[in-house]
Amino acid sequence: MTPELIPRRALHDELADRIRQMIIEGDLQADQKVPEKDLCARFGVSRTPLREALKVLANDGLLVLTPNRGSTVAGVTEQDIQDVFPVMSALESLSGELAVQNMSDVAIAKLQQTHAAMVKAYRAKDLPLYFRLNQEIHRGILQGSGNAALIAVYDSLNIRITRMRYVADMTKDRWAQAVAEHVVMMDALTNRDGNLLSEVLRHHLENKRETVLRWVQKSKKTKVK
Amino acid sequence: MTPELIPRRALHDELADRIRQMIIEGDLQADQKVPEKDLCARFGVSRTPLREALKVLANDGLLVLTPNRGSTVAGVTEQDIQDVFPVMSALESLSGELAVQNMSDVAIAKLQQTHAAMVKAYRAKDLPLYFRLNQEIHRGILQGSGNAALIAVYDSLNIRITRMRYVADMTKDRWAQAVAEHVVMMDALTNRDGNLLSEVLRHHLENKRETVLRWVQKSKKTKVK
DNA sequence: ATTCATAATTTTGCATTCAAAATTCAAATT
DNA sequence: AATTTGAATTTTGAATGCAAAATTATGAAT
Incomplete structure (x- = not known):
């Protein structure tokens, strides 16, 4: 997967937007596990800003973070x-x-x-x-x-x-x-x-x-x- | 300032709660600058989980993050x-x-x-x-x-x-x-x-x-x- | 073959590090 | 004295490193 470079702006912000979009579009499906490594590779960033974005998205109810077990996409129940x-x-x-x-x-x-x-x-x-x-x-x-x-x-x-x-x-x-x-x-x-x-x-x-x-x-x- | 140790749980979560509480209680006042270093010392944690908490609080509208200039407490207008x-x-x-x-x-x-x-x-x-x-x-x-x-x-x-x-x-x-x-x-x-x-x-x-x-x-x- | 135990690998949580930007401070000029 | 310039310091943004937890793989016992 070719790292897709992101234009300058607070990385965590941009990442949150991108990942949000991926969830809406169905690129990330409900209950799918989302390893940090994959997303880092996908966007060509380190884990630090990525994890910041994940926390925000979890706070918004779009992801479910289970301690020590990573993030999954929240399904619509x-x-x-x-x-x-x-x-x-x-x-x-x-x-x-x-x-x-x-x-x-x-x-x-x-x-x-x-x-x-x-x-x-x-x-x-x-x-x-x-x-x-x-x-x-x-x-x-x-x-x-x-x-x-x-x-x-x-x-x-x-x-x-x-x-x-x-x-x-x-x-x-x-x-x-x-x-x-x-x-x-x-x-x-x-x-x-x-x-x-x-x-x-x-x-x-x-x-x-x-x-x-x-x-x-x-x-x-x-x-x- | 003596580092107040935090009981176990996802640090960023705990930190977000604590800082939120500080804002409500008035320990952090409107428009006050909140250097990361101070909060890290206050809670005895590194900047990584702290910054995650700050992003979440900013997303909730409690803090204003200005790129490269840190966070300030959002006032009630x-x-x-x-x-x-x-x-x-x-x-x-x-x-x-x-x-x-x-x-x-x-x-x-x-x-x-x-x-x-x-x-x-x-x-x-x-x-x-x-x-x-x-x-x-x-x-x-x-x-x-x-x-x-x-x-x-x-x-x-x-x-x-x-x-x-x-x-x-x-x-x-x-x-x-x-x-x-x-x-x-x-x-x-x-x-x-x-x-x-x-x-x-x-x-x-x-x-x-x-x-x-x-x-x-x-x-x-x-x-x- | 299935189950269980244990070792190897991966993934996560958080601290540390490093570069870039912002801020502070001091000296020099007017 | 006030203003400006530029170095020293601090603060932030993001990558890297490391230990702990979880997952997977391997192999022995039934």
Whole structure:
């Protein structure tokens, strides 16, 4: 494996980002052991900054560190889903309320454009593009709340249940429904209807919950260790 | 300074706990520089595990690490308060709803006892004891939600605005009001009235917000660097 | 062949070391 | 006296080293 050199910046920070990304992307799978040596080779760094990154990721719940036995990737359990989604729902609700209060007309107009592009991607059945734009919109609303604590906390939960793999598990119906909900979202936003935006965001999240849950249940069967 | 030896357990974990505690207790003050050497001497450890702990605490927003310039204690700003409390409020609300659903009668009865002891401490004007029991009750309700994600997220926010110093800033009136709210809380809990519990928890938090805000504004004037 | 004991190897936890950056201090100039 | 320049010192970032724990491999006994 050729050591992939990392551009300058605090190494532990960069490493944490990279490894986080690997977990989300599925390059590191749930319950997989992650020897330090491998990651050091992978990134061409020594163990010192790597271990700093591992501690941070463990603190965020993405890795499980067992003393003297190294790190494993934390899986997404049904319990996690049961716990995380109600909290995210409450946060979405707040996010919607704050976004309609704080977003500028310009910011909303920009989201409208992204939304239009996303609908186009949907019609073209371009799943990767759709997904990217979809994420962009959700992030736009969250950012629109103007609340740094909300954003940080939401992200920390979202990352614990977001894995690229489950995207494939979205059914045609659900996809159509998701797009329909996005239309309502944009309406609520332009009309600055906080209650409606909150409600549709929560409903939208509920659909995500079901998709993630199905994915977790499926992969539970697959990996009969 | 005599090196205070630490009982066995992952050092970085223990260190993170200790330093976190020092920040809450005010042993490390806002914006204070924290040279690694000092902390190493303080705890009798090398820089390796210490730095791991620092990275984790920085990730939690308790420290600010500036590359090549070390760590400083993150202060509580008015902006932090503005951001953090609305999120905590939403979480308190959820916590209340879940607690009435999930807590056992036994657990509620235990909280009642703690509550009685707290009222007694209030009557005796024993502020430290009152504070300890008060925290115990709030933790009991949060735990009563049975939601690990909620607890983790709440804690992460709470720790960013909780500093022992501001306790002193509570006025007589506010103290009395806080106790009165606690009475309502316990009623709501025994009657398993989720809406009421949510409401009183949020209201209670609002009072905390004002106390913390006053403390931050006061200490802003004090430390004219 | 399976189980157990024990030796060899690997991996982890933490201390130490070294280079680079930042800070401090002192002398020199104005 | 104030400012500036540059060396001496301190502090940080990251690699290396070393001991302890865990894992794997080896071989003997059943």
